[in-house]
Amino acid sequence: MLAGLSDGGMTPAENWFAARDAVRAGDRFGAFVHVPEFPPADYAEMGPLNAERPLAGLPVAVKDLFDTADMPTAYGSASYAGHRPVRDAAIVAELRALGAFVLGKTATTEFATWPPTTSVNPHDPTHTPGGSSAGSAIAVAAGLAPVALGTQTLGSVIRPASYCGVVGFKPSFGRLSRAGIKPLADSLDTVGLFARSVTDVELVYRALVPGPDRAYPLTGRLGFLRGPYWGEADTDAQVAMESGVARLRAAGLVVEDVHWPELAEASKLCRRVHDYELGRNLFADWRDWGHLIHPSLREGIAHARTLPPEQHAEAMLGLEDLRRRFRALFLSYDAIICLAATGQAPRGLESTGNSIMNAGWTALHVPCLTLPTLAGRDGLPIGMQLVAHRYEEHRLFAVGALIERCLAGIGNS
Amino acid sequence: MLAGLSDGGMTPAENWFAARDAVRAGDRFGAFVHVPEFPPADYAEMGPLNAERPLAGLPVAVKDLFDTADMPTAYGSASYAGHRPVRDAAIVAELRALGAFVLGKTATTEFATWPPTTSVNPHDPTHTPGGSSAGSAIAVAAGLAPVALGTQTLGSVIRPASYCGVVGFKPSFGRLSRAGIKPLADSLDTVGLFARSVTDVELVYRALVPGPDRAYPLTGRLGFLRGPYWGEADTDAQVAMESGVARLRAAGLVVEDVHWPELAEASKLCRRVHDYELGRNLFADWRDWGHLIHPSLREGIAHARTLPPEQHAEAMLGLEDLRRRFRALFLSYDAIICLAATGQAPRGLESTGNSIMNAGWTALHVPCLTLPTLAGRDGLPIGMQLVAHRYEEHRLFAVGALIERCLAGIGNS
Numbered sequence: 001m002l003a004g005l006s007d008g009g010m011t012p013a014e015n016w017f018a019a020r021d022a023v024r025a026g027d028r029f030g031a032f033v034h035v036p037e038f039p040p041a042d043y044a045e046m047g048p049l050n051a052e053r054p055l056a057g058l059p060v061a062v063k064d065l066f067d068t069a070d071m072p073t074a075y076g077s078a079s080y081a082g083h084r085p086v087r088d089a090a091i092v093a094e095l096r097a098l099g100a101f102v103l104g105k106t107a108t109t110e111f112a113t114w115p116p117t118t119s120v121n122p123h124d125p126t127h128t129p130g131g132s133s134a135g136s137a138i139a140v141a142a143g144l145a146p147v148a149l150g151t152q153t154l155g156s157v158i159r160p161a162s163y164c165g166v167v168g169f170k171p172s173f174g175r176l177s178r179a180g181i182k183p184l185a186d187s188l189d190t191v192g193l194f195a196r197s198v199t200d201v202e203l204v205y206r207a208l209v210p211g212p213d214r215a216y217p218l219t220g221r222l223g224f225l226r227g228p229y230w231g232e233a234d235t236d237a238q239v240a241m242e243s244g245v246a247r248l249r250a251a252g253l254v255v256e257d258v259h260w261p262e263l264a265e266a267s268k269l270c271r272r273v274h275d276y277e278l279g280r281n282l283f284a285d286w287r288d289w290g291h292l293i294h295p296s297l298r299e300g301i302a303h304a305r306t307l308p309p310e311q312h313a314e315a316m317l318g319l320e321d322l323r324r325r326f327r328a329l330f331l332s333y334d335a336i337i338c339l340a341a342t343g344q345a346p347r348g349l350e351s352t353g354n355s356i357m358n359a360g361w362t363a364l365h366v367p368c369l370t371l372p373t374l375a376g377r378d379g380l381p382i383g384m385q386l387v388a389h390r391y392e393e394h395r396l397f398a399v400g401a402l403i404e405r406c407l408a409g410i411g412n413s
Numbered sequence: 414m415l416a417g418l419s420d421g422g423m424t425p426a427e428n429w430f431a432a433r434d435a436v437r438a439g440d441r442f443g444a445f446v447h448v449p450e451f452p453p454a455d456y457a458e459m460g461p462l463n464a465e466r467p468l469a470g471l472p473v474a475v476k477d478l479f480d481t482a483d484m485p486t487a488y489g490s491a492s493y494a495g496h497r498p499v500r501d502a503a504i505v506a507e508l509r510a511l512g513a514f515v516l517g518k519t520a521t522t523e524f525a526t527w528p529p530t531t532s533v534n535p536h537d538p539t540h541t542p543g544g545s546s547a548g549s550a551i552a553v554a555a556g557l558a559p560v561a562l563g564t565q566t567l568g569s570v571i572r573p574a575s576y577c578g579v580v581g582f583k584p585s586f587g588r589l590s591r592a593g594i595k596p597l598a599d600s601l602d603t604v605g606l607f608a609r610s611v612t613d614v615e616l617v618y619r620a621l622v623p624g625p626d627r628a629y630p631l632t633g634r635l636g637f638l639r640g641p642y643w644g645e646a647d648t649d650a651q652v653a654m655e656s657g658v659a660r661l662r663a664a665g666l667v668v669e670d671v672h673w674p675e676l677a678e679a680s681k682l683c684r685r686v687h688d689y690e691l692g693r694n695l696f697a698d699w700r701d702w703g704h705l706i707h708p709s710l711r712e713g714i715a716h717a718r719t720l721p722p723e724q725h726a727e728a729m730l731g732l733e734d735l736r737r738r739f740r741a742l743f744l745s746y747d748a749i750i751c752l753a754a755t756g757q758a759p760r761g762l763e764s765t766g767n768s769i770m771n772a773g774w775t776a777l778h779v780p781c782l783t784l785p786t787l788a789g790r791d792g793l794p795i796g797m798q799l800v801a802h803r804y805e806e807h808r809l810f811a812v813g814a815l816i817e818r819c820l821a822g823i824g825n826s
Contacts, residue, residue, distance in 0.1 A: 069701070083499055093697035174729065175722070179596045179694035186599070187587060209722050281592035284506035288482070309588070309622045313804035316587065317740075324737060327730075391726035 030119030053099030089180025106135025130160030131352030155358025157192035163345035165381030173365035234343030270363030279304025340383030344376025443532030466512030502593025519548025543573030544765030568771025570605035576758035578794030586778035647756030683776030692717025753796030757789025
């Protein structure tokens with residue numbers, strides 16, 4: 001049972017309408033771009049809540065970068081206004097098969113790139129919610145959806161989760177199917193999840209990627225990586241992170257400083273791969289519908305078309321080497337902890353913020369989890385990011401839950 | 414100017430109708446599943462042939478796995494009959510921008526998997542043309558198109574090229590954009606080309622992936638890899654390949670036997686990745702439209718859904734290690750040469766043949782080129798496959814052209 005989600009004796013119909021009506025009444029932040037009028041066609045088959053299907057009755061907010069056969073899908077772009085795909089994205093179909101339903105489609109930046117959405121941060125509407133998965137982060141933060149789907153190519157799950165104060169999860173590259181999402185940079189594009197707690201994220205992820213129920217004996221040792229971009233973090237974020245580490249130590253965890261300067265190289269190469277592939281993958285949109293694409297993105301694609309293929313090739317090989325080197329490091333720690341963003345959500349809506357704390361990890365293809373445990377100078381949330389080795393998702397959940405407990409315990413004491 | 418393609422003083426309109434009429438009159442092998450009635454909407458902009466656009470006037474046959482906004486796209490599946498995408502695949506848009514036009518859509522096995530197409534081998538209609546890019550290989554072999562687009566996930570470009578007696582080219586993984594193709598196993602899916610000569614393939618590839626005009630000084634040394642699956646090749650194919658090697662030596666090339674038993678591991682892990690990802694990526698089709706999917710594929714997807722994610726994760730890491738090890742090997746050779754298929758096209762149309770000579774290379778993400786230089790017991794073609802290191806496409810073209818010249822010279826002497 002997902003935290004905060006109760007069947008309350010409701011029928012599937014009551015459950016569906018209750019969730020939809022809550023969105024209609026409560027979406028003051030522009031989380032959703034489409035909420036259906038009626039239950040889905042297979043609604044009669046939804047069966048009793050909490051029956052044999054592990055996600056029965058679960059409302060999921062879906063970033064409008066995922067195809068949905070029964071709802072419009074515009075990828076955040078005026079050039080796809082009213083577009084209706086013929087199939088669900090694979091993961092949408094999987095969630096439906098597990099008993100969940102699509103609560104609605106959430107705001108994404110255009111093609112998951114940089115031009116901002118019109119949505120706002122639910123903690124302070126004068127601040128950005130982040131991007132590109134803005135609407136999904138907001139939907140969970142505002143209590144409209146217990147779970148939401150997003151994608152991360154640079155920092156588009158972890159950053160908005162940090163800004164909006166929810167748990168964000170980016171599994172290892174390739175772990176959740178990307179069939180039916182609009183490709184941006186397909187060496188990086190990764191499907192991720194938003195929820196209110198590690199337990200909720202884990203429940204949904206385990207339903208999607210069933211694995212053996214392993215016990216993950218933790219050592220209680222964490223590596224604290226300020227990282228090569230620590231100097232770009234806001235002072236209040238640095239202070240909050242140091243204080244979070246102190247609280248973890250006070251709770252009995254061993255937290256040791258670690259260093260990995262090559263993360264900067266991963267981040268640089270990530271950017272290069274992103275820019276090159278974006279120019280390739282969005283070409284048909286740019287060529288045939290460019291007049292409907294945001295001018296800044298249109299220029300970005302035109303610039304990307306000038307980048308030399310050799311640089312992309314070198315970056316791809318360089319990243320493969322970095323992935324291998326990272327695999328051999330930090331093996332004595334349960335996870336690496338670091339800032340999820342350079343600070344609280346920036347004021348203003350003209351930028352979705354800085355992905356520098358995420359891009360390197362995305363390109364390393366490692367799982368990342370952010371916990372809303374820190375706060376910035378205005379009281380806005382900042383995430384503590386946990387990073388594990390590739391395919392160590394279950395270990396990451398165990399560490400995440402441990403940290404949640406530790407910090408809650410300290411908070412209460 | 415592509416070999417065999419001449420403007421002959423034709424206007425763009427004459428050129429377009431001539432190519433279309435040739436297909437209508439000549440497609441006796443089931444290469445095409447759709448040929449348009451009228452020129453494309455942007456036809457007026459096509460401009461004079463052989464003008465500033467490097468592929469001006471070039472007809473390209475496009476595997477029906479690529480989206481085309483002005484033609485139906487069914488991905489070889491009855492479940493998508495009449496489907497019309499809203500955008501071109503990125504590479505289709507790129508070809509059009511370079512001046513080429515889409516001659517028509519070619520037959521693909523369902524979702525680029527194993528149930529055969531109804532098309533036949535142009536050298537003998539009682540033999541398979543191979544798969545999955547059957548129609549594209551046939552279109553070039555039958556002289557209906559100078560160039561065709563295909564995709565390879567296991568062996569779907571190199572194998573049908575070998576069976577149909579044309580040049581087949583699979584560049585490094587990720588080199589040509591996959592945006593707008595139906596994903597099968599996206600850790601493997603690679604866009605490739607068919608043409609009548611190495612020069613033609615190179616011309617189109619260089620237009621798509623512009624790079625510096627490097628001179629590739631060749632050493633004239635080749636590594637001959639019989640490989641771990643030599644024993645699965647037909648005897649006549651073994652004899653043809655040994656004889657091809659002897660002809661290369663007679664032409665003055667140094668061809669040395671090389672061994673790499675780990676190719677078998679790459680092949681095994683490729684299969685594992687393929688099967689797992691197929692079950693994930695085709696889930697929406699299987700769940701919602703399974704009744705229209707070939708029963709054998711339907712069962713294959715159902716089986717794939719039972720495969721443990723851990724095995725996929727191990728295979729992904731194992732392949733990354735193998736890729737790195739391969740990068741350090743065979744550096745003194747211009748290319749590795751090996752059989753492109755286990756033999757000539759098998760008799761019968763119930764199977765598209767064996768991809769064992771291709772899957773390992775696909776999973777290693779290295780560029781492969783097959784040349785129609787060998788023949789089997791019935792006189793049907795067999796390809797000699799050249800393999801280079803990742804992103805060494807241009808070197809591969811240079812070696813391929815050298816081998817073409819060597820064997821032509823010997824053949825004429």
